[in-house]
Amino acid sequence: MRNLDEKTITQAVLARNAETADRRLHQIMTGLVQHLHSFAREVQLTEQEWEKGIEFLTAVGQICSPVRQEFILLSDTLGLSTLVTAQNHRKPDGCTEATVFGPFHVANSPQYELGSDLSNGLPGTRWFVQGKVRNMKGEVIPHAQIEVWQADDDGFYDVQKPNLDAYQGRGVITSDNEGRFHFRTIVPEPYPIPHDGPVGKMLEALNRHPWRPAHLHFMITAEGYERLVTHVFREGGEYLDSDAVFGVRSSLIAEWVEHPAGATPDGENSADPFFTLDFDFVLNAIER
Numbered sequence: 001m002r003n004l005d006e007k008t009i010t011q012a013v014l015a016r017n018a019e020t021a022d023r024r025l026h027q028i029m030t031g032l033v034q035h036l037h038s039f040a041r042e043v044q045l046t047e048q049e050w051e052k053g054i055e056f057l058t059a060v061g062q063i064c065s066p067v068r069q070e071f072i073l074l075s076d077t078l079g080l081s082t083l084v085t086a087q088n089h090r091k092p093d094g095c096t097e098a099t100v101f102g103p104f105h106v107a108n109s110p111q112y113e114l115g116s117d118l119s120n121g122l123p124g125t126r127w128f129v130q131g132k133v134r135n136m137k138g139e140v141i142p143h144a145q146i147e148v149w150q151a152d153d154d155g156f157y158d159v160q161k162p163n164l165d166a167y168q169g170r171g172v173i174t175s176d177n178e179g180r181f182h183f184r185t186i187v188p189e190p191y192p193i194p195h196d197g198p199v200g201k202m203l204e205a206l207n208r209h210p211w212r213p214a215h216l217h218f219m220i221t222a223e224g225y226e227r228l229v230t231h232v233f234r235e236g237g238e239y240l241d242s243d244a245v246f247g248v249r250s251s252l253i254a255e256w257v258e259h260p261a262g263a264t265p266d267g268e269n270s271a272d273p274f275f276t277l278d279f280d281f282v283l284n285a286i287e288r
């Protein structure tokens, strides 16, 4: 294959890639090459722009570390994460909707008893969270694993803090025999996604802000049900309509109810105002 030009290069690459025995890889690479070449043709990409793109992707890779996932931020801010989530979790009406996973989930976070304080000592406004896990038939789901993670009241996750060797604002609890769960923590605030790297520069160049509305992350697993990765957002909060990563869904917005100082749901007394959240999750049964 010689003398390839702007008209013949795409077909040449597709033909070369057709040698693979992996049908799915073939399908994915064919689509990728076709769209990448169409993009370059459509915008008439210059050499300087191509170089800038390579430099950008290099910087995205270079800033990645075990606690910094710039490629996920790139996917999130380009809306790719929301697209992939949406097309992989088409569910019947009434199921709790999924949203983006984000880069701050940590494997093996600590297991807690129901009622525990998942903030593990974070300062902030106390928050009592409770709810139920059930299915579309209204049946409760006992022993569901409910993993929670959240930012603190300065908008930072534990993993973003240097030298912190304890988990704070994350943990796993298990629903009881009636599918109920409850725990306490602190109220998380809105936060900007990490924007001191190449993705931050991209947002700035596009005149976009990096903020996410206040939310609490959940990942719920139970045998016989599709895994649910989602958030619960704060009704009336800032950035609900301009989330930097396009993750907000109306059905996931709930009232975080403020209470004056006094008796708290765990039977204690708070000298300060505190918040409660009541939110039920509906899992999608896996068809067999």
Ligand code: BEZ
Pocket (backbone or CB within 6 Å): 072, 073, 076, 100, 101, 102, 103, 104, 193, 194, 212, 245
């Ligand atoms: C998060 O909510 O943790 C998150 C999601 C996408 C990008 C950055 C953070």
Ligand code: FE
Pocket (backbone or CB within 6 Å): 102, 104, 150, 151, 215, 217
């Ligand atoms: Fe988050």
